[in-house]
Amino acid sequence: MQIIDLDQTNLRQANAQLQSQSNGANQTEWQILNPKGAHAIAVGLDAPINVTVEGSTGYYCAGMNKQARLRINGSVGPGVAENMMSGTVIIEGDASQYAGATGHGGLLVIKGNASSRCGISMKGIDIVVHGNIGHMSAFMGQSGTMVVCGDAGEALGDSLYEAKLFVRGAVKSLGADCIEKEMRPEDLAEVQALLERAESTAKPSDFKRYGSARKLYNFDVDHAGDY
Amino acid sequence: MCGIVGLFLKDPSLEAALGRMLTDMLVTMSDRGPDSAGIAIYSKAAENRAKITIQSAHPDQDFAALEADFKTTFRQSLTLQRKNSHAVFEIPQNQIDEIRARMREAHPGIRVMSTGDNIEIYKDIGLPRSVAERFDVPLMQGTHGIGHTRMATESAVTTMGAHPFNTGPDQCLVHNGSLSNHNSLRRQLQREGVVIETENDTEVGAAYLTWKMQNGSSLGEALQSSLDDLDGFFTFVVGTKDGFGVLRDPIACKPAVMAETDQYVAFGSEYRALVNLPGIAGAHIWEPEPATVYFWTH
Amino acid sequence: MNKPPETAAAPRTEPIQSATFTPAVNAEIRRAAATGIYDIRGGGAKRAVPHFDDLLFLGASVSRYPLEGYRETCDTSVTLGTRYAQNPIKLDIPITIAGMSFGALSGPAKEALGRGATAAGTSTTTGDGGMTAEERGHSDKLVYQYLPSRYGMNPDDLRKADAIEMVVGQGAKPGGGGMLLGQKISDRVADMRNLPKGIDQRSACRHPDWTGPDDLEIKLIELREITQWKIPIYVKIGATRPYFDTTLAVKAGADVVVIDGMQGGTAATQDVFIEHVGLPTLACIRPAVKALQDLGMHRKVQLVVSGGIRNGADVAKAMALGADAVSIGTAALIALGDNDPKWEAEYQALGTTAGAYDDWHEGNDPAGITTQDPVLMARLDPIAAGRRLKNYLKVLTLEAQTIARACGKNNLRNLEPEDLCALTIEAAAMAGVPLAGTSWIPGAETPF
Numbered sequence: 014m015q016i017i018d019l020d021q022t023n024l025r026q027a028n029a030q031l032q033s034q035s036n037g038a039n040q041t042e043w044q045i046l047n048p049k050g051a052h053a054i055a056v057g058l059d060a061p062i063n064v065t066v067e068g069s070t071g072y073y074c075a076g077m078n079k080q081a082r083l084r085i086n087g088s089v090g091p092g093v094a095e096n097m098m099s100g101t102v103i104i105e106g107d108a109s110q111y112a113g114a115t116g117h118g119g120l121l122v123i124k125g126n127a128s129s130r131c132g133i134s135m136k137g138i139d140i141v142v143h144g145n146i147g148h149m150s151a152f153m154g155q156s157g158t159m160v161v162c163g164d165a166g167e168a169l170g171d172s173l174y175e176a177k178l179f180v181r182g183a184v185k186s187l188g189a190d191c192i193e194k195e196m197r198p199e200d201l202a203e204v205q206a207l208l209e210r211a212e213s214t215a216k217p218s219d220f221k222r223y224g225s226a227r228k229l230y231n232f233d234v235d236h237a238g239d240y
Numbered sequence: 241m242c243g244i245v246g247l248f249l250k251d252p253s254l255e256a257a258l259g260r261m262l263t264d265m266l267v268t269m270s271d272r273g274p275d276s277a278g279i280a281i282y283s284k285a286a287e288n289r290a291k292i293t294i295q296s297a298h299p300d301q302d303f304a305a306l307e308a309d310f311k312t313t314f315r316q317s318l319t320l321q322r323k324n325s326h327a328v329f330e331i332p333q334n335q336i337d338e339i340r341a342r343m344r345e346a347h348p349g350i351r352v353m354s355t356g357d358n359i360e361i362y363k364d365i366g367l368p369r370s371v372a373e374r375f376d377v378p379l380m381q382g383t384h385g386i387g388h389t390r391m392a393t394e395s396a397v398t399t400m401g402a403h404p405f406n407t408g409p410d411q412c413l414v415h416n417g418s419l420s421n422h423n424s425l426r427r428q429l430q431r432e433g434v435v436i437e438t439e440n441d442t443e444v445g446a447a448y449l450t451w452k453m454q455n456g457s458s459l460g461e462a463l464q465s466s467l468d469d470l471d472g473f474f475t476f477v478v479g480t481k482d483g484f485g486v487l488r489d490p491i492a493c494k495p496a497v498m499a500e501t502d503q504y505v506a507f508g509s510e511y512r513a514l515v516n517l518p519g520i521a522g523a524h525i526w527e528p529e530p531a532t533v534y535f536w537t538h
Numbered sequence: 539m540n541k542p543p544e545t546a547a548a549p550r551t552e553p554i555q556s557a558t559f560t561p562a563v564n565a566e567i568r569r570a571a572a573t574g575i576y577d578i579r580g581g582g583a584k585r586a587v588p589h590f591d592d593l594l595f596l597g598a599s600v601s602r603y604p605l606e607g608y609r610e611t612c613d614t615s616v617t618l619g620t621r622y623a624q625n626p627i628k629l630d631i632p633i634t635i636a637g638m639s640f641g642a643l644s645g646p647a648k649e650a651l652g653r654g655a656t657a658a659g660t661s662t663t664t665g666d667g668g669m670t671a672e673e674r675g676h677s678d679k680l681v682y683q684y685l686p687s688r689y690g691m692n693p694d695d696l697r698k699a700d701a702i703e704m705v706v707g708q709g710a711k712p713g714g715g716g717m718l719l720g721q722k723i724s725d726r727v728a729d730m731r732n733l734p735k736g737i738d739q740r741s742a743c744r745h746p747d748w749t750g751p752d753d754l755e756i757k758l759i760e761l762r763e764i765t766q767w768k769i770p771i772y773v774k775i776g777a778t779r780p781y782f783d784t785t786l787a788v789k790a791g792a793d794v795v796v797i798d799g800m801q802g803g804t805a806a807t808q809d810v811f812i813e814h815v816g817l818p819t820l821a822c823i824r825p826a827v828k829a830l831q832d833l834g835m836h837r838k839v840q841l842v843v844s845g846g847i848r849n850g851a852d853v854a855k856a857m858a859l860g861a862d863a864v865s866i867g868t869a870a871l872i873a874l875g876d877n878d879p880k881w882e883a884e885y886q887a888l889g890t891t892a893g894a895y896d897d898w899h900e901g902n903d904p905a906g907i908t909t910q911d912p913v914l915m916a917r918l919d920p921i922a923a924g925r926r927l928k929n930y931l932k933v934l935t936l937e938a939q940t941i942a943r944a945c946g947k948n949n950l951r952n953l954e955p956e957d958l959c960a961l962t963i964e965a966a967a968m969a970g971v972p973l974a975g976t977s978w979i980p981g982a983e984t985p986f
Contacts, residue, residue: 024763025763053760076760077692077693077764092760098692111746111748115691115746117691133746134746136688136732137732153742156732229738230734230737232575235574
């Protein structure tokens with residue numbers, strides 16, 4: 014186990030150590046101590062290593078993550094795992110706004126609640142939230158899947174493209190062009206698989222599916238009020 | 241664009257350390273606001289007494305002149321507690337208006353930073369740590385306080401442009417964000433007779449709240465109607481004699497983190513500002529919802 | 539037989555077109571009534587605004603001595619990004635190629651830009667759609683745009699870049715974004731951007747994960763951590779409040795500030811946005827420079843100006859007003875062959891004419907530059923076009939040097955506002971230089 018104590022090591026050195034790990038890395042187990050709300054912890058990683066952060070972080074934890082598996086034993090600030098490409102990021106606590114923003118791949122799990130704009134502009138990332146998500150979540154979501162065991166705030170999936178949204182609890186309101194859709198066998202299977210990977214015991218059949226109505230895909234003057 | 245911190249103490253045993261804790265929180269937010277900093281601390285004045293905090297660019301001569309004038313005009317001794325370019329003094333509550341009028345008339349070089357039974361405001365240009373040390377903030381005690389570090393957006397970096405803004409007795413406001421209709425609102429409030437001194441959008445927000453309350457709204461109602469009348473992005477933290485309040489605009493892009501324990505309620509623009517508070521590991525941490533007024537009072 | 543006088547042809551009143559309801563305005567009203575949607579086009583502001591043509595240089599005379607061309611050197615090099623980066627960008631000429639996306643431009647056009655810029659010793663910039671292998675391959679120095687859309691954004695490309703350009707906005711549409719209807723995207727572009735094929739494009743106006751300079755500061759630190767603090771980060775702003783915006787960009791940690799005036803082009807946006815929002819390029823330079831000077835950061839954070847740079851005189855004037863470099867977009871495309879009169883018959887068939895063609899989003903560009911159509915794309919030979927760009931950049935540089943030498947400068951950077959005068963009151967006020975033949979600078983009493 015490699016230990017990085019942010020009370021002793023500065024952020025640049027910490028990130029440099031983690032970023033220099035590559036595919037054949039000998040050191041696969043890493044622990045970061047004393048994050049104390051610092052920003053940009055463990056960003057730009059690109060190796061199949063396991064990293065545990067003991068405490069809560071600031072903005073952009075695990076930004077642009079590739080391959081690495083991170084677990085944060087605390088809460089995270091805005092933009093966790095933003096633009097993640099692959100790998101796994103698990104937050105034991107809550108996440109602030111923009112969680113998983115523009116993520117291209119990988120799995121982001123939030124065991125507590127996520128704030129507003131969860132999954133904004135998602136581009137292939139999978140996000141599972143055990144708790145609630147805030148307003149404007151999945152705004153302009155292009156692809157990927159979001160599974161929410163709790164409730165969703167206002168304007169869910171506003172201007173949605175092809176991202177798939179599953180919510181078990183109440184949805185305060187749906188955004189422009191986002192509608193409820195039927196749960197098909199392949200959706201139940203997909204939700205089941207994601208919940209398992211996300212360490213959740215929720216039942217897929219309790220979820221509803223939401224997706225794009227696709228009315229904004231090609232402009233129609235008679236729907237101009239929707240824009 | 242800025243950093244905000246706030247601390248409301250439930251446990252009186254922490255009151256002696258209020259200034260130290262607030263300074264620590266404030267300094268953590270320096271990156272968000274390197275231009276200027278300010279702090280409002282609430283602690284009780286003597287019975288029937290109110291406090292005025294003042295500032296001058298020439299404190300030696302202006303404060304001496306004030307002391308001399310006080311003896312002759314009001315036949316009272318003025319005990320000025322001097323802190324660098326600022327000073328605070330207590331006066332009889334029923335003489336506030338009279339004294340303020342005299343100050344305006346005879347001591348135009350002295351700016352009033354705050355008036356109220358409990359409030360003191362210190363603010364100046366410079367990095368948060370040096371501003372706090374300049375005014376001995378770490379030594380201050382009190383029941384609650386708010387602090388602000390400023391990165392000026394559309395107005396100048398000046399002492400009076402720093403937050404908090406005090407436009408009513410014991411009331412102050414700090415702001416993170418950028419109001420987009422502040423010019424029109426300023427003109428409207430000025431037509432209503434409200435005095436606004438700077439081009440700063442936050443001062444307009446503060447003046448708006450005070451004007452609403454002068455016209456009968458409670459603070460909560462004034463904050464609620466600000467959601468309709470103010471346009472732009474804002475996280476507001478307001479201080480009053482007994483407590484403090486938090487409001488985020490409906491879009492809620494500017495950050496806000498709160499922490500609560502049996503001993504305190506704390507506010508920070510970033511979680512980083514809260515990490516050294518006692519018992520933070522077990523605190524309830526949450527983010528205020530948009531367009532929702534939150535309030536704590538003693 | 540004589541006609542009676544009352545039936546002879548009487549003089550008629552002259553038909554007068556309204557200066558308010560012009561033929562163009564009326565045509566637009568009819569188009570709007572027919573379609574129910576705003577007009578979308580490419581390019582920058584077309585209407586006349588005060589520009590560099592309204593400024594003149596004061597060459598050498600009795601009090602000032604000129605430099606001989608060729609023998610007495612006039613240095614044109616510039617280094618961008620000296621503030622924080624380990625590897626700032628050294629350019630041979632103070633003219634860069636502005637961000638234009640693959641998607642808006644064809645692959646061969648991007649290749650041509652890379653070839654020409656590299657031959658001239660300068661950089662190109664990616665656009666809204668990410669970095670293509672061709673562009674990275676052909677551009678010796680490549681700036682990677684970081685946009686609100688984040689199409690194609692990934693850490694590998696970020697690390698392959700020579701610099702990052704954080705796009706807050708652009709001159710054609712400061713504050714812009716929104717539902718951009720009618721801009722179709724090709725299959726290749728749809729794949730690259732991870733969008734369904736054949737749909738109307740939408741653009742976000744804010745970045746998805748930060749709002750405001752206090753959060754921007756944190757975002758820039760994240761980007762530096764991902765790229766190991768090696769490369770410079772530019773912050774690009776559409777000109778609106780250049781004094782405040784430059785100040786905030788510096789406080790947020792920018793290595794370079796890029797300010798784009800309203801004449802700066804775009805691939806496609808609402809015409810009403812292009813023509814009615816923003817500032818003329820001439821008006822944004824002095825406030826931006828003053829902001830840098832007030833912070834003690836002039837020349838330490840470099841300023842790049844873009845929007846309607848066309849010739850070496852424009853380059854020299856922008857630098858005389860305090861810019862460290864300029865950036866060209868539209869001019870580069872014209873050098874490649876955009877809007878060339880040799881395609882006039884095809885422009886006419888499209889209902890336009892050479893020089894006016896701006897419906898680039900429809901993908902019918904006869905010059906093969908702003909299109910993804912394989913037949914049209916094949917009309918542009920990237921090697922020949924690259925050579926044309928190199929030639930043009932060379933001329934811009936020589937012209938700027940000629941002017942600088944005439945003003946007695948051995949370095950383009952030594953041009954200063956006092957080398958200029960203005961032909962109009964507006965230009966004098968905007969540029970902060972005196973009206974020609976006088977010492978009067980309008981507005982100087984109320985400094986910014």
